[in-house]
Amino acid sequence: MTRAYAVFAAGLLLLFGSGLPGTRSQPASFPLELLQIAGGNFVHFGAVAMMNRDNEGGIANLGLIVGEDAVAVVDTGGSQREGERFLAAIRTVTPKPIRYVINTHMHPDHVFGNGAFAAERAAYVGHSNLPRALATRASFYLNAFRRSLGDALIDEVKIVPPSDLVRDAMVLDLGMRALILKAWPAAHTDNDLTVLDTASGTLFAGDLLFVRHVPVLDGSILGWLSVLREMARIPAARVVPGHGPVPDDWRGALAEQRRYFERLTQEVRGLISRGVPIAAAAGVAEAEKGRWELFEEYHARNATAAYSELEWE
């Protein structure tokens, strides 16, 4: 399903002689594995899993875009520790200054590493709704993830809100490499931002695209369906999802996600029109089970969120 990548970190892994099974809480300087997916584009692929101590919150895909003069980072990871290890990996690839730290949205697995880039004097860039979203959730996230990540990882996390806001679209230049940032209407969340690298044609979709990992609804199901139609028209050569591998056929991956949400919408509308209460919503769209990982963890929640949105139609 995925194309072949050049493995950059393999040598480093050998060098550090790690590979000790079960080693965890790597020193912050131990670089994450960073794979080149296109000219000037690198990705650290997060685990398709829930955030926990062992993975240091490292479940989201993290992007690095290298221009002539400077680089941009797309999401920073699920802990300060992961952010530091991402930064260490970046320094194995390029010594260029980090000009932009871009957050694709508010979720902890994408922003908890922001503090690791504080010394880089980068501009932090996000959707214009991101500051509000972080303000209303950050304390809750820090409390809630203490249970799964543990005190050591959570105590280090600093919430860094964006300094540069994208209201509609924005172009950033890294030197011979223009990035088009687009702020979307409510879909996965109400602060989703995508990054299109015009030099390579790579679209960093954040969590507007999930591959393998069941999509997670924390914004608007109808909004997301309409955003998916619009995204399909982007002239991208490839798309990096927020979770899961880079798909060979990214429009096909968008279509799979659309099928999931259309089925959910249709079946939840059926419940609502028959007067079935929201507590029964978790049982809808069973046909999707088996097609996605982490279905048990997120599907009931998606159905509940969809119900509470669609009952106002």
Next chain:
Amino acid sequence: MPKWSKRAWIAALLACALGSLTQPSRAAEDPWPGLASDIFKGRPLEDGTGLLALDMPARAEDAAIVPLTIRAVLPPGDPRRVTGLTIVIDENPAPVAASFVLGPGISSLSTRVRVDSYTHVHAVAELSDGKLYAVKTYVKASGGCSAPALKNADAAATALGQMKFRLFATSAQAPRREAQIMVRHPNNSGLQMDQLTRLYIPAFFVRELRVWQGEDLVLAMDGGISISQDPNLRFSYVPNGAKRFRAEAIDTEQHVFRGEWPADAPDM
């Protein structure tokens, strides 16, 4: 049932805010005895098992929308009825989610609440014998990145106060029927701290919601910030022959929202 004044709410909110500042680490002790004594002013609470049932999922799938149903399950022939209900989410920043005054004939009530962490949830009913009866359940907080916050904050602010009312068809001759009242409102908890300003975001929520069947009060809710966005009540009732249902909601900024609907036309 305790009827909280605005001042009491503000005091409670302040207490929570200050409490969370001075006590960052979670106390391991059970907060319930203290809560029960504060909320019910020392009145004894009897065991409500066999009189009252509280249904909630074992895990809060979406922290912002956790369905909850309370049913009166009095044994046949028991002449008592439920006159009031209080929902307490022990570990939430503002534990009292809502308290209700119930008119005659209301035997079940469903709503949706926010659940911040692993917690006991108590439902306390006042029966017509004047005594309080409590039942409880335990709810695990959601995994993943779900937060008890607004999903679509801009949409939540539009259509403020819009109401929707539904009647549900039930088996042909059943005397009891079901209805649902929904009010568009962000019901912002206001307990979250803005990480930039270190200030608390002001609370903005529906504090009162009343429903009448003709002239008879069906139910009255004193709501708090643990009630989910777009407060939603589904209840069983006995038709009294009235032609109209009517509802009125008042929020913390004194907006008043009203609606009226025919009582005899199930929409499905």
